[in-house]
Structure formats: structure tokens, C-alpha cells
Amino acid sequence: MLSIDEARDIVLAAVRPLPAESVPLAQALDRVLAAPVVAAHDVPRFVNSAMDGFALQAGPADRTLRIVGESRAGHPATVALGPGEAIRISTGAQVPRGADAVVMVERTTEREGTVRVEAGTTPDQNLRHAGEDMRAGTTVLQAGLRVGPAELGVAANAGVATLRCVRRPRVVVLATGDELVVPGGVLGPGQIHDSNALTLSALARRAGAEVAHAGEVPDTPQSTEAAVRAAFTMADVVLCSGGVSVGEHDHVKPAYLRAGVEERFWRVALRPGKPTWFGTRGPQLAFGLPGNPVSAMVTFLLFARPALLALQGADPGTPRERRRLTVAVPRHEARDECVRVRLDGDEATPTGPQASHVLTSMLGADALAIIPRGTGELAVGSTVEVERLPA
Numbered sequence: 423m424l425s426i427d428e429a430r431d432i433v434l435a436a437v438r439p440l441p442a443e444s445v446p447l448a449q450a451l452d453r454v455l456a457a458p459v460v461a462a463h464d465v466p467r468f469v470n471s472a473m474d475g476f477a478l479q480a481g482p483a484d485r486t487l488r489i490v491g492e493s494r495a496g497h498p499a500t501v502a503l504g505p506g507e508a509i510r511i512s513t514g515a516q517v518p519r520g521a522d523a524v525v526m527v528e529r530t531t532e533r534e535g536t537v538r539v540e541a542g543t544t545p546d547q548n549l550r551h552a553g554e555d556m557r558a559g560t561t562v563l564q565a566g567l568r569v570g571p572a573e574l575g576v577a578a579n580a581g582v583a584t585l586r587c588v589r590r591p592r593v594v595v596l597a598t599g600d601e602l603v604v605p606g607g608v609l610g611p612g613q614i615h616d617s618n619a620l621t622l623s624a625l626a627r628r629a630g631a632e633v634a635h636a637g638e639v640p641d642t643p644q645s646t647e648a649a650v651r652a653a654f655t656m657a658d659v660v661l662c663s664g665g666v667s668v669g670e671h672d673h674v675k676p677a678y679l680r681a682g683v684e685e686r687f688w689r690v691a692l693r694p695g696k697p698t699w700f701g702t703r704g705p706q707l708a709f710g711l712p713g714n715p716v717s718a719m720v721t722f723l724l725f726a727r728p729a730l731l732a733l734q735g736a737d738p739g740t741p742r743e744r745r746r747l748t749v750a751v752p753r754h755e756a757r758d759e760c761v762r763v764r765l766d767g768d769e770a771t772p773t774g775p776q777a778s779h780v781l782t783s784m785l786g787a788d789a790l791a792i793i794p795r796g797t798g799e800l801a802v803g804s805t806v807e808v809e810r811l812p813a
């Protein structure tokens with residue numbers, strides 16, 4: 423059976439990054455840049471004042487200067503400044519020609535068209551120079567970066583209106599199972615509410631994907647195949663949950679195969695998540711995630727999320743950190759186990775019962791601790807590797 427890393431490598435090797443498109447800044451939050459952003463001009467573009475005060479020629483304290491004009495933000499002075507003169511100026515306003523310093527208004531007294539300057543000034547004092555923030559022609563945002571609030575602002579300052587972003591991956595989530603009822607639906611005998619369609623859609627959105635469809639599929643070969651075929655007409659990535667084990671009512675693998683998907687792997691030496699299946703259909707990716715709600719989320723995080731990031735040209739890296747266990751954890755003989763843990767300083771504490779149907783074990787979890795397979799238990803204080811869960 424494949425290890426977690428081997429399975430993830432197979433998934434990532436199958437990813438072909440999606441094409442780029444132009445996105446207006448106002449819609450670009452959380453998108454991944456397909457191309458660098460280069461400053462179209464210096465920022466600041468002109469020398470401007472860091473203070474409300476008076477622009478003047480630098481000089482000693484206790485001078486009286488004649489006020490010959492005003493420079494406001496967005497309204498530069500129309501006159502140049504000469505010796506013995508001052509121009510009233512506000513923060514961000516262009517420094518008038520002839521001036522080389524600004525004195526803050528708090529150090530001045532104004533009287534009948536003149537200003538008494540109490541403080542001495544040195545050249546450049548309270549001036550913001552062109553290009554201090556960005557230089558024209560320099561790269562200010564790198565390709566592969568996810569656009570956050572600061573990136574949007576920097577792009578606007580850099581003089582661009584649209585960003586080249588990788589197209590969002592389109593995802594279809596199919597929760598298979600005759601027992602599934604939509605959330606809020608009345609439960610008949612043996613029925614349960616479908617949680618995987620929600621958790622997997624939410625995880626996919628958080629990973630930058632668009633969810634084109636999410637819903638339940640009955641356990642018949644026909645309905646599974648029809649749902650999978652329909653999914654491939656609109657999705658870059660199809661996520662099925664359930665129906666990938668060896669049961670008589672597990673129809674996902676044959677449905678994928680009949681829909682033209684080529685199997686890349688089935689089964690990972692992992693708990694929870696052993697029956698995880700992965701295949702490709704040209705550039706389209708097909709996941710068969712186990713049905714147990716924790717298994718579905720964990721295997722999404724381990725395998726599908728990196729694929730969605732890589733499709734967007736973002737770093738799919740899943741850096742591991744080391745933490746100490748605050749309790750002993752039993753080891754599985756043949757499979758590495760992903761235990762949901764809370765992190766506190768250098769310590770990791772399991773969230774509670776870890777069975778794969780106990781979805782509340784995901785609540786408050788900060789990370790997955792990878793408990794390597796082996797015999798016996800890992801003692802209190804043992805160091806383990808953890809992968810942080812995304813925000």
C-alpha cells in the first residue's frame with residue numbers, strides 16, 4: 423500500500439495548472455496570481471508632505487514667512503515657492519516647486535497672511551519621496567501568490583486595474599449513499615443526514631475552488647455512472663464520497679472507469695482513509711474519498727487540497743512541524759494515522775475520540791498529527807510531525 427507521501431506525489435504529478443484569466447481587482451480576493459505585478463509608476467508618484475503644515479525652504483527656527491498659496495491633497499499649489507515664503511500644505515499633497523521641507527502646523531503660528539515658524543527645519547524634513555514604496559518597473563507581487571487584502575491595495579497603487587489570475591478549479595462533489603438525506607430532511611429508518619457534501623464543498627471553496635454542483639447520489643451503478651458523467655461535463659475535479667470500499671454496494675470505482683477515468687491508485691496506508699481512490703481523465707482529476715465523515719475530510723486535506731492548490735499554480739506544500747504529544751497514542755500496525763490535535767506551544771493534544779465517524783473530533787482541531795505505524799503506543803512526550811489544517 424502507498425504511503426501518504428507517495429499517494430500525494432502521484433496526485434501532484436497528475437496536475438496540469440489551469441489557464442489564466444483577467445480578473446478586476448474588486449473580484450480578485452483569494453485568487454492566485456498567474457503573472458507578476460509590475461509597478462507602472464513610482465509610488466509615491468511625486469514628492470509629497472508627511473504632515474499638515476507649511477512647505478518652505480529649510481532653515482533656522484523663529485522665522486516669519488509670507489503665505490503665498492496652498493497645496494491640498496489632489497490640488498497642488500499653482501505657484502512655486504521663493505525665499506521668505508511658505509505654502510500651506512496637507513498630508514499627501516504635492517510639495518511645491520522651490521520647497522525642500524515641511525514644518526508641522528503644530529510648530530507654527532499664523533497671523534495676517536504670514537506664518538511664524540518656531541522650529542528649525544532641515545532639507546527633506548517631513549517629505550515623502552517618489553518611489554519610496556515602489557519603483558516604476560519593479561515586480562511588487564510574484565506569480566503564485568494568493569491575493570489578500572494587502573495584495574489588492576498594492577496592486578491598485580502599482581497602477582493596475584486587473585490581475586492575471588489562474589482560473590478557479592471547478593469542483594463537483596457527489597456524496598454517494600442510499601442512506602443519505604439532505605441536511606434538515608426528515609430521517610426514515612436507517613437514514614442519516616449527508617454531511618460530506620457540505621464539508622467537502624466548504625473545504626474546496628476554502629482551497630480556492632468553485633463548486634459547480636454538490637449533492638447526493640443513490641447506491642446504484644446507473645445513478646453513480648450518470649452522476650459521474652454529468653460531473654465531468656463541468657468539473658476539473660470530481661470528488662465522490664463513499665462507495666469506494668469492497669462492498670457490494672460500492673459503485674464509485676466502476677462508475678469512474680466506465681466514464682473514462684484511468685485509475686492512478688487505490689488504497690493508502692493511512693487511517694482514517696485507507697480506501698482512498700484516485701484517477702485521471704485527461705487533465706481532469708477524480709477522487710474517490712471514503713464515506714466516513716472524518717475520513718472524507720482528512721483525505722480531502724491530504725490529497726485533494728494540494729491538487730486544488732497546484733491547479734491554481736499555488737504552492738501545494740504541506741509543511742510539517744514537530745510537536746510533543748501530551749498523551750500516549752496507540753499505533754496502528756500497518757497504517758500511519760492522522761490524529762486530529764489541538765496545538766499549544768510545542769504540544770499537541772488529540773481532540774478526543776478519534777474514530778472515523780466521530781466528526782466532532784474535527785472541531786477545534788489545529789492540525790493532523792501523523793502517528794507513524796508500528797507496534798505499541800507512542801509515549802507521552804513523544805515528538806510527532808503535524809500538518810496544520812488550513813484556516
Ligand code: AMP
Nearest residue numbers: 597599616617618619664665712713714
Ligand atoms: P461508505 O464509504 O460508503 O461505505 O460509507 C462509510 C460510512 O460513512 C457509512 O457509515 C456511511 O453511512 C457514512 N457516510 C457515507 N457518506 C456519508 C455522507 N455523505 N455523510 C455522512 N456520512 C456518510
Ligand code: MG
Nearest residue numbers: 599664665713
Ligand atoms: Mg456507502
